[in-house]
Amino acid sequence: MLGSLTSLDSMFEEFRRMSDQMDELFGRGTQPPAIRSVARGTFPPINMGATPDGITLYLFAAGLDPKTVELNIQRNLLTVAGERKINASPTATYYRQERFGGVFRRVIALPEDVDPEGVEARYRDGILQITARRRESAKPRQISVQ
Amino acid sequence: MTDKREVASRDSTEVEATEREPGVVMVPPADVFEDADGITLQLDMPGVARDRLNLQTDKNSLLIEGTAQLDMPQGMAALYADVRSTFYRRSFVLSDELQTDKTEANLKDGILTVRIPKRAEVRSRRIEVRGD
Numbered sequence: 692m693l694g695s696l697t698s699l700d701s702m703f704e705e706f707r708r709m710s711d712q713m714d715e716l717f718g719r720g721t722q723p724p725a726i727r728s729v730a731r732g733t734f735p736p737i738n739m740g741a742t743p744d745g746i747t748l749y750l751f752a753a754g755l756d757p758k759t760v761e762l763n764i765q766r767n768l769l770t771v772a773g774e775r776k777i778n779a780s781p782t783a784t785y786y787r788q789e790r791f792g793g794v795f796r797r798v799i800a801l802p803e804d805v806d807p808e809g810v811e812a813r814y815r816d817g818i819l820q821i822t823a824r825r826r827e828s829a830k831p832r833q834i835s836v837q
Numbered sequence: 838m839t840d841k842r843e844v845a846s847r848d849s850t851e852v853e854a855t856e857r858e859p860g861v862v863m864v865p866p867a868d869v870f871e872d873a874d875g876i877t878l879q880l881d882m883p884g885v886a887r888d889r890l891n892l893q894t895d896k897n898s899l900l901i902e903g904t905a906q907l908d909m910p911q912g913m914a915a916l917y918a919d920v921r922s923t924f925y926r927r928s929f930v931l932s933d934e935l936q937t938d939k940t941e942a943n944l945k946d947g948i949l950t951v952r953i954p955k956r957a958e959v960r961s962r963r964i965e966v967r968g969d
Contacts, residue, residue, distance in 0.1 A: 740910075816946065
């Protein structure tokens, strides 16, 4: 079960702990990976977090033009597609070309209870942040004991 | 002697953030290329704002550090993570024909561009090949 977290540091502690577990899972675990999981190094890298109200996705995609990013949701499957243009200089000598350039498409399976109508996205400092609301009926409710 | 050059002035909390020993350091991917007038570096550092970037050069080295800031709601729990840290660091050894005191940097949409010009006397000259 996932604990609740308050600060950014502990949040990343949690992300780290989890990715270590995932590595273990992919590396020498016996459980097969989820059908839509991708290999490490796929562009753009993604972090996903959950609160009782919704899901937040962070896509680490520097240098995008937000107007050209295509975002679609079908039920709980979110597709992000776009192109990252790297304007390589034709006359320069390249020593390293490590940055990703070209078209990309990632499909992310969100939890089943997200509301496809309640998805918002914004782009700042190279991070595309997507928030998806949970359906009202799926939110945890306090049940009072009579 | 280190020549400290910042893209923006830093406040005290940030100094703490960069000087604290970070748990996991991310090495930002870089393109490095050279033309007749100088060397250009481009690094992907998504999430880093200008005031969270630290750039230092001295005669023969370049250090790039940055901290990504994510807008996270209170009480968020992790579901999936490709990125394990918010701290970027990368350094390069430079050569002495580069004028590090004329380094220019620009940060836009998470891409850092650093331009280091070459000294005028070492800029390449085109040598004409003559035929008979």
